[in-house]
Amino acid sequence: MTEPRTLLNAEHIHKTYSGKAEPVQVLRGVNLILEENSYSVITGSSGSGKSTLLHVLGGLDRPDEGSVRFKGRLLTELNDEDLAAFRNKSIGFIFQFHHLLPEFTALENVFMPALIAGKRMKEIQERASYLLEEIGLKDRMDHRPAELSGGEQQRVAVARALMNEPELILADEPTGNLDEKNSENLIRILLELKEKEKTAIVLITHDQQIAETTRNRYRLVNGTLDSYTN
Ligand SMILES: Nc1ncnc2c1ncn2[C@@H]1O[C@H](COP(=O)(O)OP(=O)(O)OP(=O)(O)O)[C@@H](O)[C@H]1O
């Protein structure tokens, strides 16, 4: 057995939203260590700061205090351009709403992150077709999002997140809009692909049944993250 290696180390993360309204102190000293190829779930009540935390972990947002290291690299010190390149290469995001581009086909939506990364078209096409086959949508590759069911749209979002072979998938209630059968199906596909691709996952969910699919469970309460086992 090889020793598990640290993929991400977030220390002492603080985040307060201060706009015109009263400031909202959301994260108050969150610490989290993720190992390579690990699978963690974060739960917490609505408004507890789960999405905020996920955005900070993936470099979509910056903390007010604290550090996020990804394989030792300090994300919190990267400029916007380097941070965008980092996200494109290393992180796959999946959200509750699929955020697929309506004017593009399923295939084009899946390969968009690789196009942005400037990869070669032949490689891009091959990888996107492979992923569409893996998610069971090879025969829907020319459909636009409006011509796909909700479950199918979300599966396309999974394939898109995996396109650039990220080391970390950050999924924010990816089954929030799906019925039970589609939720189970999506989680199964996500975890199967996770194993094949050897990527780590952090999944935010309200669904206790989904939370129980891993032993690495965390709950966000009062701005801090607690590990729990039941
Ligand atoms: N841009 C913002 N400006 C001001 N307040 C914000 C902003 N974004 C989020 N908040 C507030 O911060 C808190 C945490 O929001 P966040 O979206 O992280 O919660 P969440 O745990 O993901 O909730 P949910 O389960 O409903 O998705 C909420 O009280 C929210 O109102």
Ligand SMILES: [Mg+2]
């Ligand atoms: Mg949220």
